[in-house]
Amino acid sequence: MSKRTNKNISRRKALQSGILLTLGGLSSTVIASEISTFPSTQKIKKDLPFRISLNTSTLIYYKLAVDQQIEMVAKAGFDGIELWMRDIMAYLDKGGTAKELRLLLETNGLLLENIIGFSKWCSDIEEERDEAIVQLTKEMKIISEMGGKFIAAPVQGISSIDPAKYGEYAKRYRRILELGESTGVTPIIELWGMGALNKVADCAQIAIASGHPNARILLDFYHVYRGGNSWDTVDILNGAILPVIHMNDYPASPAREALKDGDRVLPGEGVCDYNKIIPKLYKAGFRGGFSVELFNKGYWxxxxxxxxxxxxxxNSYKVISDAMNS
Structure with a gap:
């Protein structure tokens, strides 16, 4: 049995046993940033056809400022980063500028893959949709100044998809796509396995029906599984225009329907069939970023x-490399 396997089994036991500290009682020594020696990843990454990136949800518990996030993610060897708009706004509110963040990203050699934001652009309430346009206009301007080109657009403001309203949802999505034309920032309609928009087919239908050439879909290994979708037909999508896919794994237990965001595990520590899925995405044209997105309290x-x-x-490098060589 390999050292990696031993480590994975030990971690699973720890996560499942409940012996880890609660969030409220976490020792300050765990939160404290430590000086670590990272592997020299800049060379080995070049043999992959994808970027390895990080969604800073993975760091959310450590309460790092956005400039710290950028520097640490770069030092760890990642190609790109997904930042949260609320962290960016906190930085700006303290006197920082979007241009400073852009320079920091460029200096550290990080691609700004995407921004995580939340607006009720798809609400059934017109006033909420109008407020979302105001919010997105402000956010897209900031993202553009930072050198970014995408913002996540999960469906907010509705609790379920009404099949009779696909055309209306498409019009709402087109509205924010048109808003992005003036800023160069494209909203990517996002799949949520526990949300209203939990089917890849629904995402595709809304995106296609929008009739806009910039329509994009944001997939996620966990959310595809959690929403009861199949990867067998993912190659129907044009992978070449998907800028980023969220990278994570999921355990065999609890059952799919009972999984929560905090149950996501590191790539390779769950049951996701990467050896099947990643080559399929590659054949479908995907060459974007696999961005690690976790909310696992046990890891924190x-x-x-x-x-x-x-x-x-x-973990990401290993599962991607193994899958492409399988």
Missing amino acids: ESMDANTMLKESFE
Whole structure:
């Protein structure tokens, strides 16, 4: 049995046993940033046809400022980063500028893959949709100044998809796509396995029906599985225009229908069939970024931020490399 396998089994036991500390009682020594030596990843990444990136949800518990996030993610060897708009706004509110963040990204060699934001652009309430346009206009301007080109657009404001309203949803999506034309920032309609828009087919229908050439879909390994979707037909999509896919894994237990965001695990530590899925995405034209997105309390309680980054990169590199060589 390999050292990697032993480590994975030990971690699963720890996560499942409930012996880890609660969030409220977490020792300050875990939160504290430690100096770590990361592997020299800049060379080995070049043999992959994809970027390995990080969604900073993975670091959310450590309460790092956005400039710290950028520097640490770059140091860990990632190609790109997905930042949260609320972290960016906190930085700006303290006197920072979007141009400073752009320079920091460029200096550290990180591609700004996408921004995570939340607006009720698809609400059934017209006033909420109008408010979303105001919000997105502001956010897209900031993203553009940072050198970004995409913002996530999960369906907010509705609790379920009404099949009779596909045309209306498409019009709402087209509205924010047109808003993005003036800023160069494209909203990517996002699949949520537990949300209203939990079917890949529904995402595709709304995106196609929008009739807009910039329509894009944001997939996620966990959310595809959690929503009861199949990867067998994912190659129907044009992978070449998908800029980023969220990278994570999911355990065999609890059952799919009972899974929550916090149940996501590091790539390779669950049951996701990467050896089947990643080559299929490659054949469908995908060459974008696999961006690690986790919300696992057990990891936060047992690892400092640097270790979390190291594990995220190494696990992702391994599963992607193994899948492309399978």
